[in-house]
Amino acid sequence: MSFLDVLADKLTADAELTPDDLKNILQLEGEETLRRLYALAYEVKTRYVGRKVYLRGLIEVSNICAKDCYYCGIRRSNRNTRRFRMSLEEILNEARWSFEHDYGSIVMQSGEIQSPEYADFIEQAITGIKELSGGKLGLTLSLGEQTEETYRRWFDAGAHRYLLRIETSTPEFYSTLHPADHSFSARIECLKTLRRIGYQTGTGVMIGLPGQTIDHLVGDLLFFREMDIDMIGMGPYIVHNETPLANRMPEFSAEKQVTMGLKMIAAARLFLKDVNIASTTALQALHPRGRELGLLAGANVIMPNVTDTQYRPSYQLYQNKPAINENSEQSRLALEKSIANIGETIAYGEWGDPRHFFNRGQ
Ligand code: 5AD
Numbered sequence: 001m002s003f004l005d006v007l008a009d010k011l012t013a014d015a016e017l018t019p020d021d022l023k024n025i026l027q028l029e030g031e032e033t034l035r036r037l038y039a040l041a042y043e044v045k046t047r048y049v050g051r052k053v054y055l056r057g058l059i060e061v062s063n064i065c066a067k068d069c070y071y072c073g074i075r076r077s078n079r080n081t082r083r084f085r086m087s088l089e090e091i092l093n094e095a096r097w098s099f100e101h102d103y104g105s106i107v108m109q110s111g112e113i114q115s116p117e118y119a120d121f122i123e124q125a126i127t128g129i130k131e132l133s134g135g136k137l138g139l140t141l142s143l144g145e146q147t148e149e150t151y152r153r154w155f156d157a158g159a160h161r162y163l164l165r166i167e168t169s170t171p172e173f174y175s176t177l178h179p180a181d182h183s184f185s186a187r188i189e190c191l192k193t194l195r196r197i198g199y200q201t202g203t204g205v206m207i208g209l210p211g212q213t214i215d216h217l218v219g220d221l222l223f224f225r226e227m228d229i230d231m232i233g234m235g236p237y238i239v240h241n242e243t244p245l246a247n248r249m250p251e252f253s254a255e256k257q258v259t260m261g262l263k264m265i266a267a268a269r270l271f272l273k274d275v276n277i278a279s280t281t282a283l284q285a286l287h288p289r290g291r292e293l294g295l296l297a298g299a300n301v302i303m304p305n306v307t308d309t310q311y312r313p314s315y316q317l318y319q320n321k322p323a324i325n326e327n328s329e330q331s332r333l334a335l336e337k338s339i340a341n342i343g344e345t346i347a348y349g350e351w352g353d354p355r356h357f358f359n360r361g362q
Contacts, residue, residue: 019218025267026214026217161200203227210237228356
């Protein structure tokens with residue numbers, strides 16, 4: 001029997017996958033083999049979370065960032081990016097647009113800004129979003145590391161999900177991707193705090209980083225399980241020329257990055273089953289049908305950009321970010337078409353909470 005036959009039997013029997021299984025999955029190769037892998041993951045997705053796609057309208061609130069991550073285009077040291085912060089009114093307009101188009105949920109994302117003024121500003125935005133939608137719009141935050149007090153204030157104001165990627169779960173590898181004052185353990189503490197406060201908690205990693213091994217990625221999947229994570233947002237690493245990491249990846253293959261990204265999505269779905277998994281923009285940046293391929297490999301969430309076109313060019317975490325000239329309506333129509341093409345439906349108007357959040361501890 002081939003490894004995939006054994007895997008299929010395990011899934012039918014609802015048996016736990018082992019670290020070796022995960023490693024084998026990530027090492028699979030060949031078009032036909034991978035097609036079977038994605039089909040297995042799709043079956044598990046169908047069984048545990050269904051075939052609906054949940055939307056989170058993504059508002060890129062600000063690219064001002066205190067961090068200096070070696071891979072990221074909006075790192076503090078990049079002087080060639082025009083820095084912006086949206087006004088409260090702009091944020092509310094984009095939230096209203098998302099609400100009126102039945103997006104169900106939105107995400108506010110920004111560079112990391114830790115200041116009392118920013119905490120107040122975000123709190124006002126949360127309150128405003130809740131008001132304009134009569135509490136109906138779901139709200140995720142992705143605003144980096146903050147104090148427990150800030151996380152609590154934002155939760156009390158009405159945010160109920162938080163995304164904070166660990167980027168890699170291997171501390172020694174983390175330290176090669178960040179300056180010495182970026183603390184791995186502080187990030188872990190943040191994830192624990194978020195969970196304790198009651199947020200539906202999401203994390204994720206970059207895939208295909210220079211120096212990253214299959215064992216690192218297996219470790220990442222085990223980390224998601226160990227932290228009892230509800231939502232996963234992970235995608236391929238993409239070079240940004242104005243960052244230090246660009247030199248460490250002289251040979252960049254979009255195809256390899258996409259394949260490893262899809263294998264990780266499939267492995268996460270097969271291993272964790274009832275979590276929400278995003279098909280991320282980075283996949284779309286490397287492949288015209290990247291987001292659809294992500295859905296077919298086990299993802300169930302898409303985050304369409306609803307940021308005003310004037311700001312999109314300044315929020316480039318990596319090069320060739322897609323849709324920077326496209327307005328929100330064009331993004332929406334393109335997405336509808338591509339999702340219908342793969343036979344799935346958009347869950348308009350639904351929050352689409354991760355099942356795992358309610359199944360935790362059972
Ligand atoms: N390639 C891919 N993803 C990136 N991110 C930052 N820079 C890059 C890059 N060069 C991801 C990080 C971060 C998220 C907002 O974007 O994982 O957490």
